[in-house]
Amino acid sequence: MKEKTIDDVTKYVKQVAQKRNWILHPNDDGTLDMLIEGLKDYFNRVGYFNCPCRDSFEDMKSDRDIICPCDYAQPDIDEFGRCYCALYFDPNYAFDSEIEMIPERRPEEKW
Numbered sequence: 001m002k003e004k005t006i007d008d009v010t011k012y013v014k015q016v017a018q019k020r021n022w023i024l025h026p027n028d029d030g031t032l033d034m035l036i037e038g039l040k041d042y043f044n045r046v047g048y049f050n051c052p053c054r055d056s057f058e059d060m061k062s063d064r065d066i067i068c069p070c071d072y073a074q075p076d077i078d079e080f081g082r083c084y085c086a087l088y089f090d091p092n093y094a095f096d097s098e099i100e101m102i103p104e105r106r107p108e109e110k111w
């Protein structure tokens with residue numbers, strides 16, 4: 001399989017954001033770069049975009065719900081304005097205070 005580059009992954013997350021009507025982390029502190037790097041590393045290791053802030057079973061079937069964009073992204077964006085990793089945001093997110101942790105929506109038995 002051809003290795004993904006930072007550019008490939010950047011293009012991918014931009015496309016996802018556009019398609020889902022989300023926006024990306026503003027990257028004021030390098031978070032976006034870090035998440036893109038994480039997605040790239042996972043893809044090149046396990047063959048799919050495992051969520052960059054969650055552990056992988058390195059098995060697509062077990063990780064299906066956390067392949068980015070994960071099954072939990074839309075409900076988290078609806079409730080908190082952002083996905084668990086803070087890669088994707090609601091377009092109306094205020095960005096006026098520090099971006100805090102949100103609860104893990106993935107059922108514990110899947111961790």
Ligand code: SF4
Pocket residue numbers: 035050051052053066067068069070071072073083084085086087088
């Ligand atoms: S939490 Fe965000 S970055 Fe992680 S898989 Fe879901 S959408 Fe992708």
